[in-house]
Amino acid sequence: MQGLQHEATYKTSDMLLFGAFLLLSLLHAGFYFYNSAQSANIYFALYTLLGALSFCCTGFLDEVHRLDLRILVDILSYVCLQTGSLMAVRALYSLFSVPVGRVYYGLWALNVISLLLLIFSQNLSWYPTVLFMVLVTGEQLHLTLGALRRTKRAAGIIATGYGIALTLLVVFAYLATYQPQVLMREVLSIPVHTLLTFPAFLSPVLAISLFLTRRFALDSRLLAVKLNQVRRLSAQTLDQQKEKQLLLAQQNETLERQVQQRTYSLQQTLNNLQEAQNQLVEREKMASLGELTAGIAHEIQNPLNFVNNFADVAVELLAELRDGPLQTLTNQDKEDAESLVNELTQDLSKIAYHGQRADSIVKNMLQHSRTSPGERAPTDLNQLADEYLRLSYHGLRAKDKSFNATLTTDFDPTLEPVEVVAQEIGRVLLNLFNNAFYAVQQRQKLGQPNYRPEVCVATRREASGQVTIRVKDNGMGIPEAVRQKIFQPFFTTKPTGEGTGLGLSLSYDIVTKGHKGAISFDTRPGEYTEFTVSLPVHAEKLQALNFSV
Structure with a gap:
């Protein structure tokens, strides 16, 4: 009756571990699917999956009645358990960014040797497996402590889990070697070996899962912060682009206004140059006209003086004619002659008047064209x-x-x-x-x-x-x-x-x-x-x- 209780307790413990490991495997496979950059998730998912298979095999081992099949299922259980433990070590290498070295490959070799001894040596039984698990757990604890020394404070969670596991496994190995009867005792209706193995297997898994979950949460929070920063930077960039566009528009407007002003200034300068050119042409024309006027005035001056002088002389001669020879004529002839002399005198006076006016015009023309300082x-x-x-x-x-x-x-x-x-x-x-x-x-x-x-x-x-x-x-x-x-x-x-x-x-x-x-x-x-x-x-x-x- 007591043996049946022990078997039922073993079976319940294995199935609980199977369910827990399978659930964690699916969880971390999902983590890897959503964030493939964190490769530790896929190694940890393989580790928990192999662990779930191992506990599934041990949980259903009593249902297999054929001896050869029981041996095969038992061996498969140990293969999955030990290989999964190596996947856990590989997950820690990836998690803590530690390069894979000879220790890891040595553990693989030890895994193969322990499995061979388990298969082909009936005397050693499961003792090589316990030794292998102690070494694997020690390497896991070593990696975790190394991460702690590199100021990765969160690695303390994993160190705690592996410390517990290593302690329980050492106790289990000691009792199995020297006091096997103690393992069969019960504490609160639970065998001692179950109290040792169940938390020994589950504590590292939960510690790593908690660590990865924390890392995933931190990454998500960091991504949210970066997303907010990107949004803020995008808004700032958009505002800067708007400011640049506004500044560019203002600069274009200023440049356009300056171009218009300079174009207007150039047009004014061109107009002034054209006006100055026209003025120079006009001045040249006026200078030429002045020279021509001076020449014409000088040419007219001499015949005009001749006309004026002879008009004055003719008036004087007519006066002498009136006072002299006309007095000797008869009355009728005298009246006719005086009439002609008076008419001639008036004509000569008009000639003299207009000659003087022409002389005034000529003098004005000469003065207008003269350039004496x-x-x-x-x-x-x-x-x-x-x-x-x-x-x-x-x-x-x-x-x-x-x-x-x-x-x-x-x-x-x-x-x-x-x-x-x-x-x-x-x-x-x-x-x-x-x-x-x-x-x-x-x-x-x-x-x-x-x-x-x-x-x-x-x-x-x-x-x-x-x-x-x-x-x-x-x-x-x-x-x-x-x-x-x-x-x-x-x-x-x-x-x-x-x-x-x-x-x-x-x-x-x-x-x-x-x-x-x-x-x-x-x-x-x-x-x-x-x-x-x-x-x-x-x-x-x-x-x-x-x-x-």
Whole structure:
């Protein structure tokens, strides 16, 4: 009866170990399937599978009644148990990254020898297996302790499991050798050999499984952390790409704006160059025209002097004829002769008048084309403007006694002398004053009620470092159609015989070319006209053009 209880206890213990080992084998095979980089799982899965087969064989051994089959199943049990133990050692090599060496291959050789002794030597029985398992467990414990020395703290779990297994196996071997009766005793209805073998086989397996499970959990957690890092880095990379794209768009916009600005600047430069080229061409044309004008004027001067002189001589001769030979004629002949002489005298007077006018035009043409230099000197522009204003006004009143106008001056008392060619600036002012008085005189002739002719002149020292002279009249104004032509040579709005069309052209050249200044005008037809002459105060003492009116 007691033997049957022992056999039942053995069988129950083996089946429990079979189920535990098989479950662990499937678990770690799944671990390897999901994470093949951890190769220790596949070795441990083979170890637990072989262990499960070993315990399955021992668990069903009593069901086999044929002796040869019982021996075969028993041998298969030991083969699976010992080979599985070597798989456990191989799993530790892989787990702790230890290279496989002679010890491992020596264990394989010892495994083969112990199995041969088990098969062919009846006296040794299962003692070689116990010795082999002690050595294997010792190597496993050695690997675990080596991992502990390399600061792999988690290896303490496996070391504990193998320590327990090794201790129990040593105790089992000692009792089996020297006190076999103790193994058959029961503690809490469980035989001592079961209390020794069951935890001896199961503790390393559970320790390694716990270690691998912990490693798998740590790897999963590490993968989760890395996944979060990857996601964060991806978000940062995406944000950086967006920032780069935004920066690139801004840079493209800036570059496009700079290209447009530079294109506009180049276009302006090109336009300025073209304008300068046109101005050079015009200046060359005007220089050539001036030379041509001077040549023509010189050629016309001689025959014109001849005509004027002979007209004067002819008038004198007709006067002598009237006072002399005509007095000896009869009354009828005398009247006819005097009529002819008077008519001839009038014709000669008209010839002399138009000859003098042509002579004035020729002189203006010569003065317009002349380039002789004038000397700059400090000049009181207030005094110069007042002097030429009075000169122009009294010159006009000498021709028309009925003309009266109001002269208004607004001179800057703080204005210092300016270096100019006084004669040339005087000609400019005289031309402007003459035009102003002519404009108010023409408006006065219209007979507008309550109209009072007025000419104003003002001087100012500007903040820009220039001196301005303003000449304003309340005359006819300048029509819009002729504003672009008033500075052109020979252009005039005055009737024939009252202007040569060179006054404003000559004034423009004197101010802009001779004194590096500017002349402009503001006008409103029927109300006023105001000319502004701007002269630089600190102009260099250059040679100015000497023009004459």
